[in-house]
Amino acid sequence: PRRRPEAALPTIYAITPTYSRPVQKAELTRLANTFRQVSRLHWILVEDAAARSELVTRFVAAAGLPCTHLHVPTPRRYKRPGLPRATEQRNAGLAWLRQRHQHLPPPQPGVLFFADDDNTYSLELFQEMRTTRKVSVWPVGLVGGRRYERPVVENGKVVGWYTGWRADRPFAIDMAGFAVSLQVILSHPKAVFKRRGSQPGMQESDFLKQITTVEELEPKANNCTKVLVWHTRTEKVNLANEPKYHLDTVNIEV
Amino acid sequence: NEELWVQSVLEMPKRRDILAIVLIVLPWTLLITVWHQSTIAPLLAVHKDDGGDSQRDLAAGLDSKEYCLSDRDIVEVVRTEYVYTRPPPWSDTLPTIHVVTPTYSRPVQKAELTRLANTLLHVPNLHWILVEDSQRRTPLITRLLRDTGLNYTHLNVETPRNYKLRGDMRDPRIPRGTMQRNLALRWLRETFNKNNSQPGIVYFADDDNTYSLELFEEMRSTRKVSVWPVAFVGGLRYESPRVNSAGKVYGWKTVFDPHRPFAIDMAGFAVNLRLILQRSQAYFKLRGVKGGYQESSLLRELVTLSDLEPKAANCTKILVWHTRTEKPVLVNEGKKGFTDPNVEI
Numbered sequence: 167p168r169r170r171p172e173a174a175l176p177t178i179y180a181i182t183p184t185y186s187r188p189v190q191k192a193e194l195t196r197l198a199n200t201f202r203q204v205s206r207l208h209w210i211l212v213e214d215a216a217a218r219s220e221l222v223t224r225f226v227a228a229a230g231l232p233c234t235h236l237h238v239p240t241p242r243r244y245k246r247p248g249l250p251r252a253t254e255q256r257n258a259g260l261a262w263l264r265q266r267h268q269h270l271p272p273p274q275p276g277v278l279f280f281a282d283d284d285n286t287y288s289l290e291l292f293q294e295m296r297t298t299r300k301v302s303v304w305p306v307g308l309v310g311g312r313r314y315e316r317p318v319v320e321n322g323k324v325v326g327w328y329t330g331w332r333a334d335r336p337f338a339i340d341m342a343g344f345a346v347s348l349q350v351i352l353s354h355p356k357a358v359f360k361r362r363g364s365q366p367g368m369q370e371s372d373f374l375k376q377i378t379t380v381e382e383l384e385p386k387a388n389n390c391t392k393v394l395v396w397h398t399r400t401e402k403v404n405l406a407n408e409p410k411y412h413l414d415t416v417n418i419e420v
Numbered sequence: 421n422e423e424l425w426v427q428s429v430l431e432m433p434k435r436r437d438i439l440a441i442v443l444i445v446l447p448w449t450l451l452i453t454v455w456h457q458s459t460i461a462p463l464l465a466v467h468k469d470d471g472g473d474s475q476r477d478l479a480a481g482l483d484s485k486e487y488c489l490s491d492r493d494i495v496e497v498v499r500t501e502y503v504y505t506r507p508p509p510w511s512d513t514l515p516t517i518h519v520v521t522p523t524y525s526r527p528v529q530k531a532e533l534t535r536l537a538n539t540l541l542h543v544p545n546l547h548w549i550l551v552e553d554s555q556r557r558t559p560l561i562t563r564l565l566r567d568t569g570l571n572y573t574h575l576n577v578e579t580p581r582n583y584k585l586r587g588d589m590r591d592p593r594i595p596r597g598t599m600q601r602n603l604a605l606r607w608l609r610e611t612f613n614k615n616n617s618q619p620g621i622v623y624f625a626d627d628d629n630t631y632s633l634e635l636f637e638e639m640r641s642t643r644k645v646s647v648w649p650v651a652f653v654g655g656l657r658y659e660s661p662r663v664n665s666a667g668k669v670y671g672w673k674t675v676f677d678p679h680r681p682f683a684i685d686m687a688g689f690a691v692n693l694r695l696i697l698q699r700s701q702a703y704f705k706l707r708g709v710k711g712g713y714q715e716s717s718l719l720r721e722l723v724t725l726s727d728l729e730p731k732a733a734n735c736t737k738i739l740v741w742h743t744r745t746e747k748p749v750l751v752n753e754g755k756k757g758f759t760d761p762n763v764e765i
């Protein structure tokens with residue numbers, strides 16, 4: 167029996183800020199291994215750099231999935247502990263999406279989320295976020311000093327936040343805990359991550375309040391009771407035995 | 421003057437013609453693009469049991485123009501689920517890679533195994549042997565393995581605790597993962613007959629390392645024991661075997677004890693299954709092993725230095741990284757635990 171053709175799947179855009187350090191290639195490799203399992207995923211990699219690095223350029227060429235390679239350096243005055251990170255890079259990803267789609271007529275199918283390069287994503291997460299109509303939310307593991315944080319859901323609506331840090335925030339959620347439909351980004355062209363007037367830890371909240379309200383949020387992951395993404399962090403590498411002089415004769419990329 | 425006038429007369433119809441051409445061609449190109457896009461996406465979701473279509477690696481083929489048109493209508497290939505065929509279908513010609521992963525319960529366990537599985541799902545003819553350091557096989561691992569769809573074997577053995585020394589601590593003299601790896605070796609020897617077994621390669625993959633897909637293809641041609649560099653071990657960017665111009669390993673490029681018989685990390689070698697079955701008494705030494713000598717304790721029962729096969733372009737490429745994951749800060753759980761323990765992380 168014949169089946170009707172499905173409408174084209176909405177593309178998932180993953181905006182990943184990245185910066186150079188020893189584990190960068192390893193992180194990107196295992197992230198790519200996950201992303202390559204997801205159909206119609208477009209990876210937007212934004213380097214914190216004044217110019218595209220060779221490592222990431224080579225990596226993108228062999229990544230095996232559609233990838234856009236951007237770069238924007240963080241001004242030095244913002245590179246202090248306690249200040250929000252990756253702001254300029256995420257905004258560059260948003261700007262690229264807006265520039266690419268702005269002139270096309272609505273509604274533009276697509277969902278975007280912010281995928282930091284050291285987190286861990288299950289494949290089920292992408293199925294959940296793909297049906298985002300405006301802004302969807304879900305639990306995040308290993309964050310906020312707890313095993314997980316999550317939106318509190320009643321009757322299919324978000325009514326509060328189960329979080330270890332400042333539950334009084336308008337959106338007490340981690341960067342890894344939400345996705346936004348492309349159409350919402352396009353119809354709010356001025357919504358960006360802010361530096362001025364933004365307290366540490368308020369990045370997500372300040373961004374989300376520009377584009378949505380708590381009532382509008384769509385809870386995923388079984389009414390926010392399943393953990394499908396983990397805020398893992400990778401240890402700093404011990405390079406104590408690297409020689410200061412008499413370097414190796416070959417230059418091997420790590 | 422006349423030339424200019426003629427030129428301008430010729431130019432005007434040209435512009436009008438161009439405009440006409442654009443107005444006619446543009447709608448067609450738009451139509452074709454839209455049609456192309458809407459039919460490509462459903463075609464990427466190939467049926468698992470659809471014998472008519474020849475298999476290809478979907479993970480690489482997202483935007484590639486190759487897709488298989490069966491004789492039937494395009495419409496019939498559509499599925500409601502956009503799931504890639506994973507793992508790749510079994511091939512009769514490729515040797516099986518048996519990946520041995522010891523694992524133990526801690527907050528990041530499920531995350532680590534999830535991202536490792538996401539890598540392994542790309543590799544054809546892969547058999548995952550997951551060995552828990554536990555008294556019983558846990559429901560978390562049982563569910564996780566089942567949900568991945570990978571070809572797996574689920575084992576467990578608990579490293580004995582040494583109550584006398586430190587109360588609840590595991591016996592510190594047995595390096596972590598040893599009993600679990602040995603159990604996997606024993607399982608392989610009990611399951612496969614050395615005279616009659618399918619070709620296989622055995623690789624010890626800890627659950628927090630990072631593996632490129634290229635690594636698995638490099639190890640597949642192992643005849644006895646193959647070796648390659650590993651990043652982030654021994655306090656270096658990488659450790660590596662030393663390979664001479666004849667392509668033979670003659671030493672080890674490490675700072676930490678380069679005179680070990682095999683100065684190599686667990687992630688830096690693979691063994692042909694036949695060799696494992698032939699040397700059936702070769703195991704990792706359980707006790708009295710100095711730090712960094714674990715790998716040597718097994719390898720010296722299997723090969724000599726000159727037998728080693730260097731991979732990864734004569735050991736000049738990094739295809740595996742010894743990453744370690746930070747212990748997550750769970751201070752807000754308090755002594756009794758705050759979050760719902762039934763929510764699995």
